[in-house]
Every structure is written in C-alpha cells, then in structure tokens.
Amino acid sequence: MTHAALSARMDGLRSSAIRDLLTLTARPDVISLAGGLPDPDFIPRERISKAAHDALGDPSSVQYGETSGLRRLREVIAERESSKIGRALDVSEVVITHGSQQGLSLLAQVLLDAGDVVVVEEPAYTGALQVFRTAQARLVPVQLDEDGMDTDALEAKLAAGLRPKVVHTVSNFHNPRGAVLSAQRRAHLAALADRYGFWVLEDDPYGELYFGEKPPAPLAALSDRVIRLSSASKVLAPALRVGWLHGDRKVCEAVELIKQGADLCGSSLTQQIAADLFSDVEWFETHLDKLREGYGARAKALVTAAETELSGRARFSEVRGGMFCWMDFVDDVDTTELLGAALEHGVAFVPGSAFAVEADLGRSARLCFATYPEALLVDAVGRLRKSVTAGTA
Amino acid sequence: MTHAALSARMDGLRSSAIRDLLTLTARPDVISLAGGLPDPDFIPRERISKAAHDALGDPSSVQYGETSGLRRLREVIAERESSKIGRALDVSEVVITHGSQQGLSLLAQVLLDAGDVVVVEEPAYTGALQVFRTAQARLVPVQLDEDGMDTDALEAKLAAGLRPKVVHTVSNFHNPRGAVLSAQRRAHLAALADRYGFWVLEDDPYGELYFGEKPPAPLAALSDRVIRLSSASKVLAPALRVGWLHGDRKVCEAVELIKQGADLCGSSLTQQIAADLFSDVEWFETHLDKLREGYGARAKALVTAAETELSGRARFSEVRGGMFCWMDFVDDVDTTELLGAALEHGVAFVPGSAFAVEADLGRSARLCFATYPEALLVDAVGRLRKSVTAGTA
Incomplete structure (x- = not known):
C-alpha cells in the first residue's frame, strides 16, 4: 500500500x-x-507489589495462559458479578479481556458488520465511538440526561423502523456526562432489547465508585440480551490491564475465538495479581x-x-x-x-x-x-x- | 443477532x-x-520478581501508559534492533504490542481489506493464518524448504500476475518447520518487495535462540517494505505480553491508532519489567x-x-x-x-x-x-x- x-x-x-x-x-x-x-x-501499590511477589512464586505466573483468562480470576469475577445480577453466573460465561476497551473491540468484531446500526449515547464515551467507527458501523445517537439514556427517544426511533444490532450505554456515572441510568429506564431498555432483539453493551467501569446511594441493579439482571463489561482499572490499577465481560455463552465463545487471533491470551502475572486482590474480600x-x-x-x-x-x-x-x-x-x-x-x-x-x-x-x-x-x-x-x-x- | x-x-x-x-x-x-x-x-522468575518490585516503587508503573508503549522500553528495543538491521532506528518507528500476535492482528487491520491477497508459508504459523482469515484475506501459500520460503516459486506467481498486499514469513527457526530463510533468499524476497510493492511481515520471535551459527541479517536490513515483529515471550516470559514491531513510520502510526481502539495501551508494569531486563545488557x-x-x-x-x-x-x-x-x-x-x-x-x-x-x-x-x-x-x-x-x- x-x-x-x-x-x-x-x-x-x-x-x-x-x-x-x-x-x-x-x-x-x-x-x-x-x-x-x-x-x-x-x-x-504496596498490596500489588506483595501480590506480584506471591504470584511469581508460582511458575504458571510467567507462562502463556488460557485465552479466556486465568480460571481463578474468572471464578472470583463470576462470584462478584453473580451477587450483582442476582443469579449464579457460570465461569464459562466470563471472559477476561485486556481492559474493558478490548472487550468492546472484540464484541464489535463479533457482533457487527460494516453498515450495521449502533445506538450510542449523546454525548458518548470516545473509546466506544472509536471502536464502532473502526467497525464501520452507522452510529445513531440518543440523547442523555441526568437519568441516563432517554429510552423514550430510543423507543420512538425503534417504532419508526430503526433496527440496531447493538445499543451501547455507560450505565453508571457516565463518561463524560456523569449520569446514572434510572431503574425505570433500565427496565425499559431491557424490555426494548427483548422486543427488538438488539444486544445491549452495558459498559460499567465506574459502578463501584458511588459516593452516596448505590446505583440500581445492572441491566444484565434484567435481560439475557445484555453483555456486561467492567474493569479493574478504576478500582485496582489501570496497568493490570484486566477487564471482563459476561453474557450470552455463544457470544463469549465467539469473543474468545477472536481474542485468540487478537493476542493469544492476557498476562498470567497481572491476572494472578488481580485475582489475589479481588479475592481478599475484606481488604478489597x-x-x-x-x-x-x-x-x-x-x-x-x-x-x-x-x-x-x-x-x-x-x-x-x-x-x-x-x-x-x-x-x-x-x-x-x-x-x-x-x-x-x-x-x-x-x-x-x-x-x-x-x-x-x-x-x-x-x-x-x-x-x-x-x-x-x-x-x-x-x-x-x-x-x-x-x-x-x-x-x- | x-x-x-x-x-x-x-x-x-x-x-x-x-x-x-x-x-x-x-x-x-x-x-x-x-x-x-x-x-x-x-x-x-527471580529476576522478574526483583524488577517488578523495583518498578512498583514508581507510581507510573500502575497508571495508564502511552498507546505506543513505555518510552524507555521503546528506546531499548530501538537500540537492540538498530544493531541487528545496521541502521539507527528512531523511537517513533517502534510500537510495543501485546505479544507479537497483537502486532500481526493490528497490521492485518491496517494493511488489509477483505479479499486482498496474502502470501503465507506452507506449512504456516497457525496464529498468522487465524489473523489473515479473520481479515477475510485470500491466502496464497508458497512452499517452504530447509532454506525457508521458496522465493523462486513466489517470483513465478508474481510474474504470472499475483499481486499480494502482504507476504508473511517466520524467517528464523520457522514455526512449525524449523527452517531458516537463507541470506540469498532474504535478498531475493526484499528485491521482490521493492519491485512489486508488497509489505513483508518479518515475524521473528525465535531469532535469538540460535544453537550454532547466528541467522543472517534480518529482512528489515534489506528493504523499507519490511515490517519486522518480535517478542519477549520466548527470551524473557510469555506472561509479560510484550512484543514489538518496527518499520515504515506511517504504518506504525496507523497501528498505534488502531491499538487505541483495540485496548488503549499495554501494561505499564510488565513493560517496565521488560525494559529493566533488556537494558541490563550483561545479565540479558x-x-x-x-x-x-x-x-x-x-x-x-x-x-x-x-x-x-x-x-x-x-x-x-x-x-x-x-x-x-x-x-x-x-x-x-x-x-x-x-x-x-x-x-x-x-x-x-x-x-x-x-x-x-x-x-x-x-x-x-x-x-x-x-x-x-x-x-x-x-x-x-x-x-x-x-x-x-x-x-x-
């Protein structure tokens, strides 16, 4: 070229x-x-340093790992997420990614063809825009207010014939808008996903960082059309490059296949560190x-x-x-x-x-x-x- | 879906x-x-553990990093690679990737459209096949023998009208064939790249692991149509997930842009560890x-x-x-x-x-x-x- x-x-x-x-x-x-x-x-940093030292006592911490992630980390994430969504997640429904940004990127490759419609929030997380533009999706924005995405506006577009493959939302403490999607709108969005058959990508890296009231239950608790993404970057350290996603088993399998080609696997070392810190529940x-x-x-x-x-x-x-x-x-x-x-x-x-x-x-x-x-x-x-x-x- | x-x-x-x-x-x-x-x-492992401990004394080791990689690591890679290819590489020509597998995957996204021709070796590295198939490229194999890719066979295909966008080769101690591309064939392949304007992806994770004679100078020493990839996985540890590529500046810039969407950045922690180990020249x-x-x-x-x-x-x-x-x-x-x-x-x-x-x-x-x-x-x-x-x- x-x-x-x-x-x-x-x-x-x-x-x-x-x-x-x-x-x-x-x-x-x-x-x-x-x-x-x-x-x-x-x-x-000190806790991470101790975890790194402990992890490096084990030869598996320096070797290639499974594409879907270290089993111990997937287990602790499955356990934490199960309590959030109110049903028992199986480990096979969880894929560890290189930050949740990689999760978004892999999902776009699995779910989208060029020209597919993706609903994004206005304003939107720029990292999501970049992923969907790279996938050559057609972006359709829906306005955001203090209660998150205006699901009535989305429903009007759907009623008028819009057929998105994917709806992306930063449900908690929105980047950049700060908004939290209300419980009522969560229920509405989940019902629309079930009715119109689109996937909701619930992108939630900030949900644990509430200052007063805890946010409502995740969208993933309300519909099996939801793929939920989160990350250790905001609660432990960005440099671990540990994110995860869970949802539909077939989607997870496809993500894992694409990830094989994308980077073979994540870091066994940083995944062991993350597993150590997340499973030390009292400390965490x-x-x-x-x-x-x-x-x-x-x-x-x-x-x-x-x-x-x-x-x-x-x-x-x-x-x-x-x-x-x-x-x-x-x-x-x-x-x-x-x-x-x-x-x-x-x-x-x-x-x-x-x-x-x-x-x-x-x-x-x-x-x-x-x-x-x-x-x-x-x-x-x-x-x-x-x-x-x-x-x- | x-x-x-x-x-x-x-x-x-x-x-x-x-x-x-x-x-x-x-x-x-x-x-x-x-x-x-x-x-x-x-x-x-002990040396990695010490490096991890040292790195974690610095707050930047736990933060997000630059998409193109930790500057200190890029510098030490630029220095090592400069001595291999016989000219001074600038840091801006080096991109750190999540293993060289990510390098291949990003390059396929930058260089290929669906239907483009990619020449691969027969037998081929399966990770490369997976990347090029995901990119929906048309794969054209060229036979491999004990001296690496049969460049006469490639030239015959080019003379017959084949116009590949990319030629992929594992130049040293081929996976799976074990072959080393001879000096004569390197010169031939580089000349063909210059003449026909395709990119050569020189995928070289094993070049340092020679048991007797050192392999000939890299293809990247012979043509500016070569993008050279390598990795710390075989010489330090797979779990660092540190690979790199260098070559044409515009290609590197495009790879960096795609990497932003793919995963924002690599791990500052494992990149500091790799920089520490590579720059301890006597130990390494x-x-x-x-x-x-x-x-x-x-x-x-x-x-x-x-x-x-x-x-x-x-x-x-x-x-x-x-x-x-x-x-x-x-x-x-x-x-x-x-x-x-x-x-x-x-x-x-x-x-x-x-x-x-x-x-x-x-x-x-x-x-x-x-x-x-x-x-x-x-x-x-x-x-x-x-x-x-x-x-x-």
Missing part, C-alpha cells in the same frame, strides 16, 4: 481526542482535569470504601468551588459517583476556544465537542476530579474562572 | 488447532511435545547464552533419540535454533490418527495438517523440544515409537 493510501485509511479513523489532549496537557505547570486517570496515590471492600470516600470528597470540592466561582456562567452535573463532572456554559462560550486560554492559565479539561456524535456540545466540557487532591482542584477552578473572565473581558 | 447467525459467524473462524490440542494434552500422564511453551525453569546476554545452551541440548537429545527410534520410518528437520523439530513419515502414516494412539501412550504432538494451507501435510508433525529436560524428551520419543509400532502392527 502506498503512503497516500495509508493516509486515506488513517483519515477514516479519528484519533481519540482525549489521548491527543493528554499530550497537550502534560506540561508540569498545568493542572489537568482532562484525563480520566485515577490518582496514583489511590492505587494500592475496605479499599473500595477509601476510594468512594476519597473521590467523593474531591467531587464535592470541585463542584462547590466551580458553582461558586462560575456562578451564573455555567451549570454543573450532580456528581453521585465515578470520576467526571459535566459543565454547561449558559452563555456563548466555545469550550474548544476556551481550552487555549485555559492552558495559558495552567488548567485543562476536555471540550464537549470531543464527545459529540451529532449534537452541538460546543458550550460543554468534561472535568475529571479523580487525579488531584481537593486543594489543587480548587486552584484549578480558580484558574478556569480566570480563563473564562479573560475570554469575555 | 440470533444464535444461528452467531454460530454461522463462528464457523467462519477456525479455532487455533494448537489451542484446542493444549486442552487434550493437559493430562498429567502426557508428555506434550505439542505446545510451543518455553520451559518455566528457563524463565527468570548471559541469560540468552543459557537459553541457547539449554534448548540446544534438548534439541540434540530429541533429534538423536528420534532418528534412532524411528530410523527408516521418519525424517527429521535439522534443528539450528528455536523450539521446533519437523517430522515427516516416509511411509503411509496419518499423523492425526497417530495422535490418538500417541495420547494413549502418553505423548502428544501437533499433526502437520494443523499448519496446512493447501498442501497435504498428513504425514508430518511438529515436535516441540523446549518444554522438557532431555530425559523426558527421550522418554517421549520412546512412547512415540511405541504408538507408531502399535499403529502399524
């Missing part, structure tokens, strides 16, 4: 806006609310409580400061968990332009347009409160106010 | 024969020459020498025993490195049938047909000598002779 042909192929793909921004915002003088990174101080629950408390305090600090400093200028989503707050300017602020000014003032965020499918999200932005302690978040909001004021002076 | 539709899609894929056999041969009474597994005793070279000596002794033990026990019944490839010996029965033995008898006698191998594209390889088989010490290999050959004798009694 010529360079020109390759470039054309590359132009068909969009680089993840967040990834590119990470490069821009890596300057040491910038407080970046742009990334979706856990705070390394909240990652249990205490760890989760610390994360909820820590991230909850940060969310509160950010939103309180932002509502004070930008009072009358912008509205902020109610943050009930996860890592993100969504900001909507009430007046005519272009957040992509604002990012330039913000970087000059030493603060960064992701402009709403990065998450847009069809809508104009030019006045919105995503703020991540997970990476820094409260004082720095308050400092960041001050810098943000200055850049807004400078832009409208 | 219905179960029937999913099954149909799954039937379009072939499960890796080796993977399925691994299940069959996992019985504790079986000496398996079927897998392609390094001996865990040859994997430096001593370690490589031990592997060469250890595996070399095993190869010699297996081939000597096999040539004695099966004298007149089968021929064996000359083993100069890597992990595999190729066996051809001279009389009418069906190795797939033989495997059944062999398992009853407590030994396993991979029948030649698992590696066949178009040829009849029913009398051949692949024997892996890497996993067991010499005495067990000799025992395995004794069991193999018994099963051959039983089959023809």
